[in-house]
Amino acid sequence: MNMRIPILKLGDILIVSIQWELDDQNAIQFQEDLLNRLHSKNARGVLIDLTPIDFIDSFIAKVLGDVINMSSLMGAKVVITGIQPAVAITLIELGIRLENVMTALDLENGLDKLQIELEA
Amino acid sequence: MNKKMAKCIHENLDSILERWEYRMKDVEEERFFHFMPDELIDKTSREFAELMTSNLQYSEAINPEKLADFTEKVVRFGWSIKFVNKSIENFSDITFEIMEEEGVIDQSNVREYMKTFSKWISPHRNSIIDAYAVEWERTVKLQRIALQELSASLIPVFEKISVMPLVGTIDTERAKLIMENILDGVVKQRAEVVLLDITGVPVVDTMVAHHIIQAADAVRLIGAKCMLVGIRPEIAQTIVALGIELKDFTTTSTLQRGMQEALKLTNRKIVEVEN
Missing domain, CATH: 3.30.750.24 (STAS domain)
Structure with missing residues (x-):
């Protein structure tokens, strides 16, 4: 089964809501899709919402980190929203600090932060 | 032998306890005998003696409920494990002395007595100390939970x-x-x-x-x-x-x-x- 993750465009922001636990292949697929979209739509911001995810493994975490770095390379600001406490603990324990990423509690806050960041 | 011993202990319980309390008071760092009311000391001592002699009379294992009751009490009173050990030691020493004085033990049956005695005291000591350790762990666990509830609220x-x-x-x-x-x-x-x-x-x-x-x-x-x-x-x-x-x-x-x-x-x- 190859379920692609929907990537929505809102103004010059791309919104991605990850609704189910990704397997390795899906994660790579997602990375390619997002970067292609970013290029074709010329978006300036990306919001990735992880609210429904309550488990994350080291590979997915790495892919996520990579996607963030790649997006910033392509000139887009990234904000991650809705990381669950358990996921945060896992990430910290894996030593993945996602240092230069904006984070927000939920979609609403995330959009606000991104908006402010893009206007600046 | 068992019956004789039990009878002797039973008859001389008061003097055993008197001596026992007297000796326990000398144990260093012991607060129980200095600060508690006399009746409570007497009651606890009697319970202790009863517990000690219980398996001698019926020659069976100690009643686990009684044991748990007693250990719970002494943990609350703050008896240390050292003190509990000392209590058992003193108690057995004193019973030996008393029995010697009463003539229950003489040259001829001392060997037989020692056998009974070790069969009596050693398992007793083990089970009391075991029960004490269990009770102590339980207390520590409860305190830890209480502490956790108090700490770290956002x-x-x-x-x-x-x-x-x-x-x-x-x-x-x-x-x-x-x-x-x-x-x-x-x-x-x-x-x-x-x-x-x-x-x-x-x-x-x-x-x-x-x-x-x-x-x-x-x-x-x-x-x-x-x-x-x-x-x-x-x-x-x-x-x-x-x-x-x-x-x-x-x-x-x-x-x-x-x-x-x-x-x-x-x-x-x-x-x-x-x-």
């Missing part, structure tokens, strides 16, 4: 601002609890700024700092900001002396100043109302 102070006051030493287990409580609290209270108040933490070493940094990182991941407040001069000195990097997050000396910063971060301020 308090919503203003909208978007929560405070977690930390009091007492932080170990790895507690650090985990703190982290979980902060993260769950932030999500539940929708806090944007969390003030971690370490005024009540006596020592901040590399381990504690590591845990705090981890917690702050995790808080950042879920989309809030963590500030470290209540850094006392000596804490600041140790942090710098140990070379711990806290550059990544805001730190202030008092909760008050931290709160001002937090309000600034959330674009608010406190103003005085005009009369």
